[in-house]
Amino acid sequence: MNNVNSLSHSKWECKYHVVWIPKCRRKVLFGELRKNLGEVFHDLARQKESKILEGHLQSDHVHMLISIPPKYSVAQVVGYLKGKSAIHIARTYLGQKKNYGGMSFWARGYFVSTVGTDEGVVRTYIREQEKEDSRVEQLSLFK
DSSP, X not given: OTTOEEETTEEEOOEEEEEEOBGGGOOOOOHHHHHHHHHHHHHHHHHTTOEEEXXXXXXXXXXXXXXXXXXXXXXXXXXXXXXXXXXXXXXXXXXXSSOOTTOOSBOSOOEEEEESTTHHHHHHHHHHHHHHHHHHHHHHHTO
C-alpha cells in the first residue's frame, strides 16, 4: 500500500490501462507530433489531477497506464485527454485558429482495463509493445 494517494476524505489507488486510436487508424503519430504529444498528455492529465505512469505512442495508437482519482470517471479523463489533444493538434499542426465543429483527430471510443496487482506486467507490456508489433509483422511476412 505504498502507492496509495489521498484526497481530503479518502485513500485511493485507481490505475487504468487505456488504449485509443486515431480516426481510421491512420499512421499519423510520427515525427514532431509524436515528440510533443506525450508532453501534452502529461499536462492535460495534471489538469484533471491524474498522472500518466507509463505511456507509449505507437504509429497508429496510444497506450497509457494512468492513475485517476475516484472523484473523476475514466470516461471524463479520457474524453478530456482526447478532446483537448485534438484541439492542440489542430492548432499546432494544422494551422487552425479554432477547432471547428465536426473535426476530430481521434476515433470514437477507447479500451480501458483496471490494473490491480498486475501493474508491473502492464508497464512491461506498454514498454515492449512496439517491439512485439514489429516481431508479429515479420512473422506474418512468411505466411
